[in-house]
Amino acid sequence: MSSAYAITVEEQYMTSYGAVVELANVPQFNIVNYPSTITGTPNSTKTISIAVANNGDTDGDCTVKIKDHNGTVVAEQTKTIAAGSSETYSLSITLPSSSGTYTWTIEAYNVSTSNTDDTKSFTVSVEETPAPSIDMLSFVRLCFMAETLKGLRKPREGEQAPEPDYTKCINIYVMSILIQKLSQTT
Numbered sequence: 001m002s003s004a005y006a007i008t009v010e011e012q013y014m015t016s017y018g019a020v021v022e023l024a025n026v027p028q029f030n031i032v033n034y035p036s037t038i039t040g041t042p043n044s045t046k047t048i049s050i051a052v053a054n055n056g057d058t059d060g061d062c063t064v065k066i067k068d069h070n071g072t073v074v075a076e077q078t079k080t081i082a083a084g085s086s087e088t089y090s091l092s093i094t095l096p097s098s099s100g101t102y103t104w105t106i107e108a109y110n111v112s113t114s115n116t117d118d119t120k121s122f123t124v125s126v127e128e129t130p131a132p133s134i135d136m137l138s139f140v141r142l143c144f145m146a147e148t149l150k151g152l153r154k155p156r157e158g159e160q161a162p163e164p165d166y167t168k169c170i171n172i173y174v175m176s177i178l179i180q181k182l183s184q185t186t
Contacts, residue, residue, distance in 0.1 A: 027060025029053070029108040029117040032086060038104075039125045040095045048093060052079075052108050052118075053086040061111035064089045069102040069124070078111065095126050102126070143169040 033051035040046055052062055063078040075091040096102060101123060108118040147166055 025056075025058045026112055027054045027056035027058055027062070027081065027083065027110060029060070029062045029081065029110055030055055031064075031106055031108050031118045031120045033088075034106055034120055035122055037123045037125060038093075038095070039127065041129050042095060042097045042099060042126055044095050046093055046095060048075075048091050050089045050091065050106055051086050052081060052089065054081040054083055056083055058083050062087075062117075063109040063111060064091065065107040065109055066091055066093055067105045067107065068096070069104060074104075095124060099126050099128050143172055 030053050031050060032053045033049075035048055038046050038048065048066065050064055052064060054060060054062070059080060059082045061078055061080050063076055065073050066075040068074050075093050077089050077091055079087045079089065081087045102125075103121055104124050106120045106122065107116045109115075110117045144166065147169060
C-alpha cells in the first residue's frame with residue numbers, strides 16, 4: 001500500500017505548482033477497538049485497552065496517545081506493529097478531580113511519517129460516590145424490636161426472664177438527632 005500526499009510549492013509572485021508524491025512501503029495505523037465511555041469517581045485510575053491495526057506495507061512503530069479534555073497527553077505507549085497485523089495497548093489514566101462529562105481523544109501516531117494516522121474520541125464520565133445514607137429512625141425501631149423480643153424470650157430453667165432495656169434505644173435515638181443537627185451545621 002502506498003500513501004499519496006499533495007505538496008504545493010509557492011514561489012515569488014504567488015505562482016504555485018502542485019505535485020503528488022507517492023510514499024511506498026510505509027505503515028498506516030488505524031484504531032480498531034477502544035472504549036466509547038469510561039466512568040468512575042474523581043481522581044480514580046482506569047486502565048484502557050486500545051487495539052491498533054497496521055494496514056500498511058511494512059512494519060512500523062505506532063505511539064498511542066490519550067489526550068484529556070484540555071489536549072494534554074495523559075498516557076502514551078509505543079509498539080512495533082507488523083504489516084497486516086494489530087496490537088493491543090493497555091494504558092492507565094487518572095480521571096479528572098471534578099464531577100462532569102468530558103470528551104477525550106485517542107491518537108495513533110505514526111513514528112515513521114511523523115503524522116497522526118487516526119484519531120478517536122471517547123467520553124469520560126466522572127461521578128461522586130454518594131455517601132451512604134443512614135436511616136436512624138429505622139435503626140432505632142430495630143433496636144426497640146430487638147429489646148422487645150428479648151423480653152418475650154422464654155427463660156431457661158432457673159433463669160429469670162430478661163427485661164427489655166429501652167434506655168439504650170432512647171440513647172441511640174438522641175445521638176442520631178444530635179448527629180443530624182451537627183451535620184446540618186457543617
